[in-house]
Amino acid sequence: MKLLSLVACTAAFLSTGTLAYPITGTTVNCRSGPGTSYAVKKTYKKGDSVTISCQSEGPVVSGNSIWDKTTDGCYVADYYVKTGTNGYVKPKCGGTGGGGSSGKIPGPVTNDYPYKSQCGPADKWNYFKCQCTSFVAWRINERLGINFHNKYKGAAWGNANSWDEAARKTGVRVDNKPVPGCIAQSNAGSAGHVAWVTKVSGNTVTIEEYNYKNYRAYGTRTVPKSTFNYIHVKV
Template identity: 60%
Template structure:
């Protein structure tokens, strides 16, 4: 895997543009109390409105886009309807993961849901290079566990995959040899190590989902011996 990018936390906020964003695909847009179309409507914007984004998070999928934008009014709109010029985040992750993980999406469906699979290169919202194993797993942690994980989670430098085990121990995140669906598989093997998402556990084997291993900068699944990895257990309480 590629060397990770380690930037100061203060630079994460520069992803957001100070300019407001126009609406697209709609004549009006409801702004809701949480990132879901079933949530309470707080206010409604006209189609000519410009939206100021304070932070972004994941929520209900709208036309294949799971990103929701928290506006300066303190409510959420589906990013599909906001013309940000990007298919990814343009603002910092909302504290606490916003509409984060639930029991229904842990470990979640097996498949390539990686947001940047068509735009490899550059830096993702979690301060990792896109299409690397660390970026894919960082997205799963944020999207499915509801944990606002970044390369600087809990003030530690998580860095490349081969230092995630050390960072977990330094920050009090549970790490052991016992896999559970929805945890992170981690190994120090290779130049930069490797991390993957545990999709299922079957006796002495685990099914993992990963990026940049079998396929360069691409998605794959494997069934491997559970002894091949350490297992990092991130939760919203850690």
């Protein structure tokens, strides 16, 4: 994991004034898309400097799910680029990574959860279907376009009451300032609770959720903002 350090950050400015970052891996492939399934377009050597045009979510490499699109027009795993942080340093690339759809934040208020009639076994994000965590994991993937799962960025997200800790550990912002498309999170109860923020109005938030008052089922509530912490995976 890359740690932010004013001393260790060795990014340099090129003669054009563009910030460049050194490659840390011995031989690092730069691919046509954000993931190891894409074709290799070129290869960088350790010590080469790259400039980043934008960043995208993709398969996790040593705990880091960010992929950097270089100005060479290909993607390299951010783990191998010394940016000085394990978070974003550039805007997200448009139309790439994560498999979700754009323009859906926060999206319609509707029970479009794909497992609503298939409760029980684990989903593809390693959460139990029809639980609050599965519903929110699906919303993050579908509406934020982020490849979120139970081991996102190398941390164990686990039950809802550990999501705030996992978020802070991986550099995802947690605060008391909700916006549509962020995650409402509570440590109350034996396992906590997470929900999707769909509207913010004054001192209240409207959330969509699973398995709260409705057992293994969808529901909405409008509650005081102070009811939850807010996890900003993207917004």
